[in-house]
Amino acid sequence: MRFELIRPAKKLINDVFEIKEGEEVVLTYDTLSDLQVVQITAAAAVEMGAKPVLICVPAPDGVGKAADPQLPLRTLSAALEHCDVWIEFNERWLLYSTVYEQAMKNKNLRYMCLVGMNSEMMQRTLDLDLRKLREFLKKVTERISKARKVRITTAAGTDINFENHPHRPVICDSGEANLPGIYMLPGQISWSPVFESINGKIVFDGSLVPPAGILREPVELTIENGEIKRISGGTESIIFKKWLESFKHRGMFRLAHISLGFNPGAKLTGNVLEDERVWGCSEWGIGYIGEDMIPDIKMEDQAPSHCDGVCLNSTIILDDAVVVKNGVVVDEELMNFVPK
Template sequence: MLKFELQKAADKLINEIFAVKKGETVVITADTMSDEGLVDAVAASVYSVGGFPMVITIATPGGVGKAADPDIPVDALTGALLGADVWVEFNHQWMLYSTPFEIAMEKNPKLRYMCLVDFSQELLIRTVGNVETPQLQIFMAAFAQRHIDAKEMRVTTPAGTDVSFELDPNHLVCNDCGNATVPGMHMLTGQLNIVPRFGTINGKIVFDGTITPPFGKVPSQPVVLTVENSKIVKFEGGPEAAEYEKYLKSFDDEGMFKMAHIAYGFNPGAKLTGNVVEDERVWGCTEWGIGYVSPIDAPPVGQDAKSHTDGICLNSTVWLDGKLIMEEGVVVDAELAALSPVK
């Protein structure tokens, strides 16, 4: 048992990332497939700082998001979240984008939410407990500023990715650097998300990491996407490439062939496991989303699509405005490299 290591990770989550204060109410949601030991450790951390832990465990829903609504106590859960200061979600079948989530995020202006779905004890230890969060925050803030100032980006990988696109100053650069001290929605530490200017992405994108959905694993052969004006026009590779094309076609929605966003993985402890929350944060990868983009990320209307899927390109090389920033997953820009927690 990793009891000591787990408690350290839980303490860092509550003290360092959320900075929970005495008297604050922290709702921890779980379902019957969640890790009970993990939930208990985080609740203990809340209690140790003088907060009020409220653990809500429900039967595992049959779906996620709004598809979970028929299987959850919508009114009771919503009431609890409307009075909470912090909500940590450890559900296996996530309630992100469910009705209680939407109401709570809209009507509780103080709520700090983090999506840690399907987490294990080992995962929290790797990606929170063993990470030097303060230094990572400094590094990622500097990296994010480079994107705010840049106009063009190019990405290549050893597997064959070579894609270029324009950046849009009106689109959000979302920096999940382990700071959940302000109200709003937060994700696991170690991801920097950018929404390119719509219609400008051209080249090849090769997924040699996991693809989720529909696979949740590394394909037997890399899946090669040819992209023209931000739309996928060709699929190449092994059997998963054909299956992936069939999966996207099944939505009968042209929006499901449109590239949505690119994100960097910057969590020093993350590794490919099949859990998309961790996979997207493998150090030095870039992750591409396809399909839906929210109006928050790309105002005023986002990008409409029936769903969303993500694929990972490992060991990425990145240029911003023609300047080499990262080479095969290693930060080479001198200023950024000096700030990086990974040397």
Template sequence: MNITLETAADKLVKEIFGVKAGETVILTADDDSDMSVVQAVKDSAKRAGAHAMVISVPTPGGVGKAADPDLPVDALSAALLCADVWIEFNHQWLLYSTPFERAEAENKKMRYMCLVDFNPELMIRTIGNVETEQLKRFMLEITARTKNAKNMRVTTPAGCDVSFEIDPGHYTACDCGNATVPGIHMLTGQINVVPRFGSINGVIVFDGSVTPPFGTTPDAPIRLTIENSKIVKIEGGSDAAVFEKHLKSFEDEGMFKLAHIAYGFNPGAILTGNIVEDERVWGSTEWGIGYVSPFDAPPHGQDAKSHCDGICLNSSVWLDGVQIMDEGKMVDPYLKELAAFRE
């Protein structure tokens, strides 16, 4: 099938979000967003009979709460409280910002998705070309196994070796192409886990992109030594020093705390420097640092001034001592069978 931007937008609006006639769909963007994508999704929402609205702001100087000083916080919050669907195409994401927190806390009908820096090629590659139903069966099985495990270990050829406890009270999000129910949704192809706070120990090595501050792969792998879920040492090349300086610039202890880990499972994702796509490169794991939403880790989450993410390529994963993935490929027989469409 010839997948175009228009058909990919229709898949997002109609299949993934299940937008209905009469619903209010708000699309947010900033000065660095690709407006051809925004326009295509707006047109698709209109064809679905929805009321589509685009809100564009000047590009903030930071992401999450660090974007707040550059946002019309009250006006944007008020609009989002009326949304049935909010899709953000911002370059500097509003996820975890004050308008995001207000909307998530007060608008119980809203379905939200963060599609940072989307361009037409990315839209087609990671949404239009993905066989959602096949991927969904595979991802739901891994999600169930992860939620039922007590411990998880991850290694990579680059030197990552980290273990932690899984907290059943924290939300395990399976973004497998279903954003038809209220809540926080992300691009298809990611399973997000918030470990038990204080339980993460070992070494994490970012050999994929790190965002912010780079948005690219660092000049040498960045090695983080983790004790009780906190970064105690950062090593690597010159970019490692830049990364450490970035974390210290917030003058916030929370920016040295690990937030979450995610499996990457989007068949079309490639390493491009766009964190939303990079987090979904097949067989990778991604670590978030800093802020955790109260919705992901009730009742209080983990407070921090901002959030950043780094990618660990070709990951091996053990759940309660049983290996399910080896350097990005399934080794469990049933998971291997479910992933046959990709592997």
């Protein structure tokens, strides 16, 4: 077991989840996951007096609902509907699958999506000064929540405009998971804008997962009223278009959310969990929309899967005020809270 994982594992269990004695903690993973990460997290939970359960499944071919046919749906759902904490380490994620939807019926559940977490990533993204990072993230979230209009540009060609919805939450992944809810790895801020207001171009120049991983060449999307109308670029853009079309569902061409990355340890690796937290990036989710992000809408026909694309070194403009320029925080107030 790698000793350098002890500290970040304890931070996850103690500082993030605040696990209590007697709590039942389910750790799910698959045959592609990093077993050391799973085991040392379980050990940290035992040290706190919790009762961990480790559940491994064969890695399915797809993610989200596309993984359903290869998952033990009844067994997994039963375990997750009755536990206190669910930490997902699956490489092929259960997030947005039928298992996930069943688990969310557990109103006492604290869930965190740590899909594809490996040993090196655990050190980079969790062995941090979480208190300072939380303070910064909450300040940025406050500014976004007050903004009506947002524009994002990049040197690679992204230029996208949209309006914020007054009744949709701006979710701050600050590393606090001590109350029931859905959580992600610390270092990201996410929200679903007014979909019909999203117009312009998005150019992914970091990664696109699935189906491409780290991009060798940019993939350009033309967006009209929140939907992808055109995909252009090289070979990877063709692969991406065919992947979206393979689901034969219009929802796979719909933007789901925008996210901003602010984890000081994250780097581009091809693992979307880390990629979308690279400092100063903007990331767009496509397809399935998490219902916690759109409390004003009852989704009747969800897309069967989800993917995420990363735009590096973004410029973020909130109501005509530039707060981040080319990936660097330039707002004077926010600069005082940037973790060193």
